[in-house]
Amino acid sequence: MAKTIEDLFFYLTFIFDFFIILLVLISSKTKKIKKEIWFIFSYCILNSLTNYLSTLYSYEEEYFLYAFFTLLEYSIFAFFLAKTINKSLISKLIFSLSCAFLIFVLLHTFTSKSDGLDSIPIGIETILILIYSFYYLYLQINIVDETFIYSRYQFWIIVGFMVYLGGSFFIYILANNVSYDVLKDYWFLTYAFYIIKNILFGVGLYTYAKSSKRKYSQKFQPSLN
């Protein structure tokens, strides 16, 4: 039963990745897509590819695959947040922390024992991304205008990061310290959080498409004077 549920969630991640990819492609036909959205698009392709390759590779090879994926995932999320926050000082800080993280992940991957999952890099990635996301939300609180926070597409995507990383944080950091059976019981949750994240990405992309349309129609409103 557990195996069936786990498999179901695993396959659903592919479907939801495909859903996001499709959404971006459809949107790109009618309007110009921002660079950040293309990064989200690439992330979904990357995730599907990693999930697929993980079924082909051996346990030891998987370790390097996941480490590489963590690095790319962090880079995409950090880039998106830096672009969204759009403050030169914060962007520089994110860039510096990202460089330090890159060096750490490379050192950790090639020097530590390959034991299933790169828990420590994932833990650090989660903490860093959550800090950037909290900062983004803090900035949003201080903005006093008449647009609700959830009317911005970035909000939904960042909430997606937070739910996914926050939800799977404990599972990932304890992955190498619990028995395989216990891990198997909880592993489907990471897929569930991944699916929730993709649903939130979908809402974000829908909001983005809607807001772009609104801007377009406002710009070309005829003057009735």
Next chain:
Amino acid sequence: MFLLQASNQPGISLVLFMGTLGMLLLTVGLILFIIFHQRKVIRYQMRLQQMEQEQQKVLLKASIRLQEEERQRIAADLHDDAGPLLATARLYLNENLVNQDKATQLQSIFQARQILDDTIQLVRNISHSLMPPTLKNFGLESAISDLFQKISGAGTINASSRFHEYKDRLKTEKETIVFRVVQELINNILKHSGSSFIHLTQNMQGGIFILRIHHDGRGIIQSDFEKLNKSNIGLGLKNITSRLKVAHGNILFEKDPSQTYYKVTMEIPSDDANEA
């Protein structure tokens, strides 16, 4: 560290479950808090804006009403005073005048001339009440000084004014605004305060034109002014507010620290930086 130590114990499953649940609740809780907080802030802003709009509406209505009242007053002055005077003059100058003797003719012409002089004076008074010539020709200082001399001349109140730093005059529009506000304030003091003296002083401070009026009668403080401004009464006070808004100025009603006098302070920026 605790979690790593606890990893080999049977409770690890619970730790994993509670940790995941805790993190999820924390994240979702934070997001919900931010959403609701922002909604609250936006609603508060919108309410403030709405209140400001309502206040603007009240001021606009007051201004229109005041204009109407002023028109009615001028119409009444012309109709009730100038009209009968001119009609009387016409009576003296009727067609039968040529058939009358020279003495009667001279007397009628003299009477008609007298009435026409009175009418001219009346029209001049109406015109002066609309725009005092002293203000137009000699500026705010002279106009206020003139106004205060007239009040003092009546003998019941001692009114005095003193301008300390008024070498660079305000723009004509601003001078008119200040004069109208002073007129309104003085009118209120004369009508309601029962004071024995009114004293006006002028100063400049960092490009701000400051005018203070002291009196020893019954007065109002800022909270009364704001209350009256929001209510349906106090048309003159609303007029003061709307006039000062145009000049980017503000007004403060307070009681002197000695609790003996009431003080009204008006501040108006002398430069045009705010008007751009």
